[in-house]
Every structure is written in C-alpha cells, then in structure tokens.
Amino acid sequence: MEDSKKHISRELILETTLSLIDENKSIKDVSLRVIAKKVGCAHTNLYNYFSSLEEIFWETLGELLLIMIEFCGNGVDEETNQERKIFLVFSNLIDFCMNHPGWYSFIWFEPMGGKPSPRVIEILKRPGAKLAELIKIANNISNERAKLIYDILHSYMHGELSKWINKRSFISKSEQTKQIILSRIKGLYRLLLKEGEQLEKFIEIQN
Structure with a gap:
C-alpha cells in the first residue's frame, strides 16, 4: 500500500x-x-x-485542544457584553466536554509516555490564557487576579464534569447537569469579584 x-x-x-x-x-x-x-x-x-505511538498521542492532544478552542469561541465575537462572553465560553466548553467524554478523559485523565513537542506545550497553555484574558478585560483587573478567578472556576467545573463523565453524579441528564454547573459558575464568578481585596491578599501570600 x-x-x-x-x-x-x-x-x-x-x-x-x-x-x-x-x-x-x-x-x-x-x-x-x-x-x-x-x-x-x-x-x-x-x-x-x-517516531512512536506516544508522539501520535501528544500531537493528537494538541490538535484536540485547537478544536476545543475553536468550538468554545462560537458566538463570542458576536456577543457585546463582556460578562456574557465569559459565560458563553464556559457554556460552550461544558457542551464540548459532555458531547465528547472520551476526548475530555484524554485531555485530563489518560496517562501518556514521552514528551510533548514545544508546539504542543505552547498549545497546552492557550485555553486557560484565553479565558483569563476575557476575565481581565471584563473587569479591568490584574493578570494574577484574573488567572486566579479562572483557575477556581475551571477547577469547580472540572470536578463536576469528572463526576458526570465517570457516572458519579446523582443527576444523569446532561442538560440538567449543564444548567446546574453553569449557574454555579456564574454565582461563584460574581462572588469572587466581590472578594477583590481578599483575593489580592491571597495572591500576595502565594507569591
């Protein structure tokens, strides 16, 4: 052949x-x-x-993240409200992960040997950086504070999706689960913004 x-x-x-x-x-x-x-x-x-199956997996992961980033950007440019842009990205991300549980597991759970190429390493940083930038622009806050807010929101979402994908959630219907996750992300986001001074102190301690 x-x-x-x-x-x-x-x-x-x-x-x-x-x-x-x-x-x-x-x-x-x-x-x-x-x-x-x-x-x-x-x-x-x-x-x-x-050179190996491991290289195929790492390069595949890079391509998958590019697909995910593109999907998460659907409708964002058309949205004029900065806060709604953030929630739309999270909504798209939840849809993507629920529609492709195997891909989500591949991104977060599957052990892989070998090492990613410099190109893949750079791609790995993009999803979080893009969302943190949206949070920064929407609220005119520091890079550090925006990244911390993103990290907390994403960690919550990741935990809920992990339970749902691994059938450890008490709610099996995807749409109901999505609405609960998204509603809590919105509430947590606004709560974190109100705790600005405390977050700044936390950042100082971490540094």
Whole structure:
C-alpha cells in the first residue's frame, strides 16, 4: 500500500486517532495497528510520520485542544457584553466536554509516555490564557487576579464534569447537569469579584 495511493499524511493519522479516541471513549484500545487499519496502511508505515505511538498521542492532544478552542469561541465575537462572553465560553466548553467524554478523559485523565513537542506545550497553555484574558478585560483587573478567578472556576467545573463523565453524579441528564454547573459558575464568578481585596491578599501570600 503506497502512501500516494492512500493519501496518508500526518493530518490523516491525527484525525483518525482523534476519531478512535472519541468512539472508544479512551486511548486504552488505540494502538498503532488499530490506527493503521483505519487509515488503510501497515502499522510500520506510521513510523514514516511519527517516531512512536506516544508522539501520535501528544500531537493528537494538541490538535484536540485547537478544536476545543475553536468550538468554545462560537458566538463570542458576536456577543457585546463582556460578562456574557465569559459565560458563553464556559457554556460552550461544558457542551464540548459532555458531547465528547472520551476526548475530555484524554485531555485530563489518560496517562501518556514521552514528551510533548514545544508546539504542543505552547498549545497546552492557550485555553486557560484565553479565558483569563476575557476575565481581565471584563473587569479591568490584574493578570494574577484574573488567572486566579479562572483557575477556581475551571477547577469547580472540572470536578463536576469528572463526576458526570465517570457516572458519579446523582443527576444523569446532561442538560440538567449543564444548567446546574453553569449557574454555579456564574454565582461563584460574581462572588469572587466581590472578594477583590481578599483575593489580592491571597495572591500576595502565594507569591
């Protein structure tokens, strides 16, 4: 099977890996042979594009985060209210994670060997930085305070989504769960803004 006939490329391999993780809801059964079979080549051909399965996983993670960032930006440019922009991003993020639990697990839970490339390391920093920047702009606060607020909000959301994805939540319906998470994020966000002086003191202690 020649690559030219099968149109095999790095992009196709990464797209295929993403699809398999989404279908399997895990990387557990995603091997070089499984990827190659779906791509339509011998598994040894994958070494023409990647040095190992670990490299494929790291590069796939980078591509997944770019997809997630694009999805989370849906409708944000059209929204004129800065606070609603923040909540819209969180709403989109919750939808993305609930619609793709396998991808969410891949991002946060799946152990991987090897090391990410400098490009992937840079991508890993983008999601949090973008949301923290929105919080900063909306409230004219310091980078440190905006990042702390983002970290607290995201940690809460992550905990709730982890319970739901792993079927540890008492509420099984996704829409009901989403509304509860989003409502609490809004309340927590506004509460954190009111505690400005205390947050600044906390930041000073941490530094």
